[in-house]
Amino acid sequence: MQIGTAANASGVSAKMIRHYEAIGLIANGTRRGNGYRDYDEHDVHELRFIRSARDLGFSLAEIRALLDLWRDRSRNSRDVHKLAARHLFEIDRRIIELQSIAATLRDLIEACHADARPECPILIGLSGPCPGHDYDRGA
Amino acid sequence: MQIGTAANASGVSAKMIRHYEAIGLIANGTRRGNGYRDYDEHDVHELRFIRSARDLGFSLAEIRALLDLWRDRSRNSRDVHKLAARHLFEIDRRIIELQSIAATLRDLIEACHADARPECPILIGLSGPCPGHDYDRGA
DNA sequence: CTTGACCTTCCAATTATAGGAAGGTGCAGG
DNA sequence: CCTGCACCTTCCTATAATTGGAAGGTCAAG
Numbered sequence: 001m002q003i004g005t006a007a008n009a010s011g012v013s014a015k016m017i018r019h020y021e022a023i024g025l026i027a028n029g030t031r032r033g034n035g036y037r038d039y040d041e042h043d044v045h046e047l048r049f050i051r052s053a054r055d056l057g058f059s060l061a062e063i064r065a066l067l068d069l070w071r072d073r074s075r076n077s078r079d080v081h082k083l084a085a086r087h088l089f090e091i092d093r094r095i096i097e098l099q100s101i102a103a104t105l106r107d108l109i110e111a112c113h114a115d116a117r118p119e120c121p122i123l124i125g126l127s128g129p130c131p132g133h134d135y136d137r138g139a
Numbered sequence: 140m141q142i143g144t145a146a147n148a149s150g151v152s153a154k155m156i157r158h159y160e161a162i163g164l165i166a167n168g169t170r171r172g173n174g175y176r177d178y179d180e181h182d183v184h185e186l187r188f189i190r191s192a193r194d195l196g197f198s199l200a201e202i203r204a205l206l207d208l209w210r211d212r213s214r215n216s217r218d219v220h221k222l223a224a225r226h227l228f229e230i231d232r233r234i235i236e237l238q239s240i241a242a243t244l245r246d247l248i249e250a251c252h253a254d255a256r257p258e259c260p261i262l263i264g265l266s267g268p269c270p271g272h273d274y275d276r277g278a
Numbered sequence: 279c280t281t282g283a284c285c286t287t288c289c290a291a292t293t294a295t296a297g298g299a300a301g302g303t304g305c306a307g308g
Numbered sequence: 309c310c311t312g313c314a315c316c317t318t319c320c321t322a323t324a325a326t327t328g329g330a331a332g333g334t335c336a337a338g
Contacts, residue, residue, distance in 0.1 A: 004284070014285090015327065034334055036285055045266065052265045057240050060325075070262050080261045081253035088244045091237055098234045101196050105227045114220035122219045123209050126191045127184065143315065153316090154296065173303055175316055199294075 006039035010047030017047065025050070025064055058087055145178035149186030156186065164189070164203055197226055 007014040017037075020026045026046060030038050049070060053063045065083055069075045104125075111121035146153040156176075159165045165185060169177050188209060192202045204222055208214045243264075250260035 002285070013326085016325085018286090019326080034285080036334080048268070049266045052267070054325090055240075056244055056265070057237075066262070066265065069259075070266065073257060075257045075259070076255045077251050077257060077259035077261075078253045078255065080259045081248060081251045084244060084248050084251070084261050088241060088248060091241045091244065095234055095237045095241065098196075098230055098237070101194075102227060102230045102234065105195055105223060105230065109220060109223050109227060112216050112220045112223070114217045116215045116217065118212060118214045118216060120208075120214070120216035120219045122216075122223050123205070126195075126205065127188045127209065128191070129187070141316075152295085155294085157318090158295080173316080175303080193294090 001039050001044075003037045003039065006044050006047060009044045011051045012047045020050065020060075023060070025060060025067065056087075057091060062087060140178050140183075142176045142178065145183050145186060148183045150190045151186045159189065159199075162199070164199060164206065195226075196230060201226060 001009075003014045003017055006012075007017060010017075012020070017026070021028055021037075026043070029043060032038050046067070049067065050063055053066055058066065062083060066080070069080050069083075108122040108125045113119070140148075142153045142156055145151075146156060149156075151159075156165070160167055160176075165182070168182060171177050185206070188206065189202055192205055197205065201222060205219070208219050208222075247261045247264045252258070
């Protein structure tokens with residue numbers, strides 16, 4: 001099948017498939033006589049794997065490692081577990097970070113009258129000292 | 140003061156201060172005879188504002204708007220509120236997205252034995268159909 | 279034979295930040 | 309005085325992942 005068909009079947013855009021090939025994430029597949037790339041079900045399966053991993057927020061570097069494990073029939077599930085666990089850890093960290101930001105924002109937003117007057121606790125909060133950062137000179 | 144001093148006092152790196160100037164986020168400040176940029180407390184205040192906004196995850200485009208409002212003494216707090224509320228909405232959306240990802244990952248990870256055997260529910264989960272995506276041909 | 283829908287490659291933009299090269303400036307110590 | 313060091317300047321490059329476009333080749337249908 002052509003790249004467009006593989007793209008639709010995998011959920012990975014043709015643009016990205018070419019890119020993944022260029023950076024060596026997937027193999028330089030076979031070409032037809034006209035130079036068009038040719039894909040089969042196996043390729044689509046691999047692309048779906050990539051797509052799923054992307055959807056779970058894995059970076060391309062991590063996906064590269066995951067693909068290596070996926071292709072390796074003598075892999076240890078331990079290695080996969082480690083990779084995924086590390087990723088989950090980062091995600092949980094990011095969630096906590098965002099929740100802290102959201103809480104701060106919510107406080108500021110709730111304190112704001114949201115009317116025609118210029119006074120605004122949000123702007124005051126932003127212009128104040130930034131907690132958690134060390135300045136050379138006191139705030 | 141010189142750019143390095145302003146950088147330390149604001150928590151914005153000298154590199155970034157120059158960049159913010161280049162993209163017009165902050166004004167092209169005065170220069171000393173030797174060509175060095177010169178900053179005062181007001182500039183540092185503005186940089187801290189930027190820094191705080193960045194810490195809350197505002198994009199530079201949003202910060203540009205926030206700065207305009209901050210500088211505008213005849214602003215409406217409504218406009219600030221709207222901007223911040225939209226940002227908070229996006230953050231909440233992102234949190235939910237990450238929580239969904241984390242839940243999926245946690246399920247996969249917990250199902251994995253993490254030993255020397257190759258069987259791995261994580262890889263199986265990744266190679267399966269990607270929920271929420273329409274394929275041309277059934278999974 | 280033209281039109282339209284594919285495909286090809288290459289180049290550029292996005293976002294925010296960091297790193298380095300190459301060179302000028304200014305102060306302090308030997 | 310001269311040297312070294314710490315600072316400043318500009319300009320170019322890179323990162324991560326994706327998207328967009330231009331310029332051109334291929335193919336099937338009308």
